[in-house]
Amino acid sequence: MFRILILFLLFFTLSSCSSPEGTWGWYVIDPSTKAGWTNIKFLVGGFYSTILLSIIAAFLSIFIGLVVALPAMSDNKLLKLFNRVYVEFIRSIPLLPMLFWVFYGLPVILKSMGIDANIDAFWGAIITLAISDSAFTAEIYRAGIQSISKGQTEAAKTIGLNYYQTMRYVIMPQALRRILPPLANQFIYIVKMSAFASVIGMQELTRRANEIVVTEYRPLEIYTLLIFEYLILVLLISFGVRYLEKKLGSNESASS
């Protein structure tokens, strides 16, 4: 993986050397010049918001997803319906319209209810990402939990465990191993979709790239850097998840 990365970098550097008047103009982010260094610092500064945004949204989504998924496994038809409606509705809304709705629309609704809440770009983006993603996490939970055989729930009942205890001590520990890989996928998805927050003015990676593009007129170099910024984030997540899976996996091989 890293070899490919290095190859890419090499290709870009070389191409910039070989055509001084040509298509590449790496000077905009050349760390050896003062202007370039300032640009780099500004662009990389977006990491903070992107990471914070993604992590908070992911945590919320993991929580909301569980709350939405559990009713799907109940015997109550109304609860089941709630799950279906939520999942189908939320997952059909494209992220961008939802973002606009939350950012521009939600405050109006809240105001009409007498709540004077100003939703800033940061929280608008978090709410949107978390809710939009929660429909998918809910489905992941459902698939994971339903993949645990019914006999486990029945055995838990016969030793007197209640619903919560059955979930906590019997079902979730087993389901978690199956849920983790697709959940990690969703986290990667959130990181990438956080780029949409740029349109409502959130100062994250993409927004900062756009701002430099507007002043420097060098979209190719800046967006190339932007892509690598996301690549680094996603690779870090991948490594983290591999590590977690290995830890859980060694346990799994001894148990199922």
Add this chain to the structure above:
Amino acid sequence: MKNSFAVEIKGLTKSFKDFKALDTIDLNIKHGEKVVICGPSGSGKSTLIRCINGLEDFDEGKISISDNPQKPSKESFVSDFHIGMVFQQFNLFPHLSVIENLKLGPMKSLGLSEKDADTRARKLLERVKIPEQALKKPNQLSGGQQQRVAIARALCMEPKLMLFDEPTSALDPEMISEVLEVIVDLAREGMTMVVVTHEMGFAKKVADRIIFMDGGSIVEQNSPGMFFKKPQTARCKKFLKQILHH
């Protein structure tokens, strides 16, 4: 007035869509009685015992456990008269060690301390003759050992009644006897039990009564001696012939 029945079933009826799984079953089981239920597959044996401990709800009729009427619902419950169950597929918790499998119920639902639960669990592992496997995961054990762990797990809750749902059907033939031995020991100690099984040798040895079910009804019931010597109905005769010729 306290009567002498551990389980009292009146007019129990249950359908899965169009299929009548149980058809007005009447059955009383005395404290300390050992009942063996046999019959062809689909005859309602498993459904019947799953109704007794509330794993299955039912449409009509009444089940009283030691004088307490059972609601027709799937709610789990722990009462003074706890019912233990052993499944065909063991249903051990694969992510927990053997001893943790045993301790979970007593600790979480009876509120025992870790130490008390551990003492109880180890005693029971002795009793099912696998104390040395305490720290292993279920899948590291043989099928027979797993089923003995499952029995110990059920006993850990100190049940007054034990239900066995074809406890040896998923086992390799050479492991059947080690599991049956444990159940026989349990029977000798006076445990009330209902066993769904096709092990007729076992039935002869421990049963006070053998019940033959077919098509969701109790077709015949008798003491083991009479049951094997003089089956009353043609269906039962046919069933015994098939099963004993194996």
